Amino acid sequence: MAIKDTNKSKLIYTLAAWTVSGMIFFPILWTIITSFKTESEAISASPRLFMFDWTLENYAEVLSRSPYFDHFMNSVVISLGASLLGLLIAIPAAWSMAFVQTKRTKNLLKWMLSTKMLPPVGVLIPIYLLFRDFGLLDTRIGLVIVMTLINLPIMVWMLYTYFREIPNEILEAARMDGAGIKQEIFQVLLPIALPGIASTLLLNVILAWNEAFWTLILTAANAAPLTAFIASYSSPEGLFYAKLSAASVMAVVPILILGWFSQKQLVRGLSFGAVK
């Protein structure tokens, strides 16, 4: 009886998991399917899931109209650059907050996170003016800086959570063996926290890849990443859904592949300490 109940609940959970996954994945699937339709089919009042004339013309047009690989390289440089630079700053910050706590550490952490709650448009003009004066508009380095600053609170928080899981005794032992701060961080802490650091890096690459406010405002022709590439296919007058879908698929496929191969690492990293 108990086995029967277990099987039944297993089946229900499996079905529920598939349903939720299907609901989450359906918009992506629909975008992929739409990218193979003609424009009139894409906006048809009675849309068809598979039974239509599949075409690659949207991909051909998107590739001929836009410099996809320039946008792709900009996305790679900006997202990787911002994530690596962010790690360089976040690791020592999280280390000090986790292992050299003061009475203000908690408040500082909360304040850092609170900056994420500010609507970005609130600081648009000051940042734009700073970028203009420093010649950073439409440059990759400018975007790397702004993406780093945007994602830094999340990086510090994530790393802080991982570092807190590491017993202080290990670091104390290293100190007793004569390790300095540099050795303590690079030779003791980082190897132990590597899964957490990897998942922080991956998550921030994804966040920076998908960011579509600053990347659209601060770039023009030179540093525009794939978000700008997608935005160029929306139109107020004329049919565009199929081409927009093709552009979206081309923009998300690289990050989907990265997510697919690193999903174990990501899940492991994200759930680290979650059941504490």
Next chain:
Amino acid sequence: MLKKLSLIIASALTINAAAQAETITIATVNNGDMITMKSLSSEFEKQHPDIDLKWVTLEENILRQRVTTDVATSGGQYDVMTIGTYEVPIWGKQGWLTELNGLGDDYDIDDLLPAIRSGLSVNDKLYAAPFYGESSMVMYRTDLMEKAGLEMPKAPTWSFIKKAAAAMTDKDAGVYGICLRGKAGWGENIALLTSMSNSFGARWFDENWKPQFDSKAWKDTLEYYVDVMDKYGPPGASANGFNENLALFQTGKCGMWIDATVAGGFVTNEKDSEVADKVGFALAPDNGLGKRGNWLWAWTLAIPSSSKKTDAAMKFISWATSKGYSNLVADKKGWANVPPGTRTSLYENDAYLEAAPFAQITLDSINSADPKNPTVEPVPYVGIQFVAIPEFQGIGTAVGQQFSAALTGRMTVDQALQSSQRLVERAMRKARYPK
């Protein structure tokens, strides 16, 4: 020695700079005519080997946000901007745009349609050159009209439109008599309803900038709109903008569609439209008050005052808005694809008139539009489907949301108008009107 070295370096830099072509960055929208311009721009680069073009193509709202930020902060990211007739008078007055006084001797500025040129000038100085212009008109299914036993006049009234919508509606067959914009937004339902309200004698503000949504004319406008859409419009109309209605019309779901004249090319395009050979055109309706419900819009090319490459930018604008460009498009893509609504000479061209069956209606609609006297009574503002003040984007969208709510039935017409009156009064007080 050091002096010599500096001289050599300086000379090398100068020679290098002279050898390099000047690059201008053009921000534009993703509309068919702009895509054609981009694809033909290699011809310009051939004619001007000293100028390289870089393109930034974006969706209208994103583009508006970006170029507004850039021009207001003198960011200097763009040398040529695609902006609309709403922005030009405001930005021209602010000194954010460079006057277009060097378009060349052969540009023939007097050939520009007077209504369009007037909307792009401040104190008789031209601040933007029109790339394409549009008004609005009635597009209708000739077969359904015939089946209903009616004949569309060249200049219909709103009461005829209602009668025709009733006669053409066959909900069982999925055919709706009329399709109109319902999606909330200053460039969406408000464009239609403001133009429509002009023909009912309504206005946004009186001469003292007092909002007028408590007037009978506005009530008549909104009641007509909600009633006709409720009875003869498609389901879910509050989500429909230009593209959604275009898709409905092209697939034979609409008997009539009142929208931008630029749609004429889409609905008669046999590749995409199932009803391409069954479409007729008429002027936007009126109510016998002397004003029709048509709007006036142009996408234009302008140079922000922050650009340091004014000469090159001016050359590009001159090329892209010239008669020569129209001929180039006609040569490469056919006359039907020439950007409409900017030059008188285009409407004197038999080849164009033959290729574009909606050409004459477009011209008549544009010529009948008067942005400085948009409605029956006098107004303190310029603009037909918008009010050319910086606050309009915000209040237009907010009022659009009230009207959209009236369309869905979440609000009555009276509630929507009262709410609009309150929120516009508040916004105008805050902005300290009258100025």
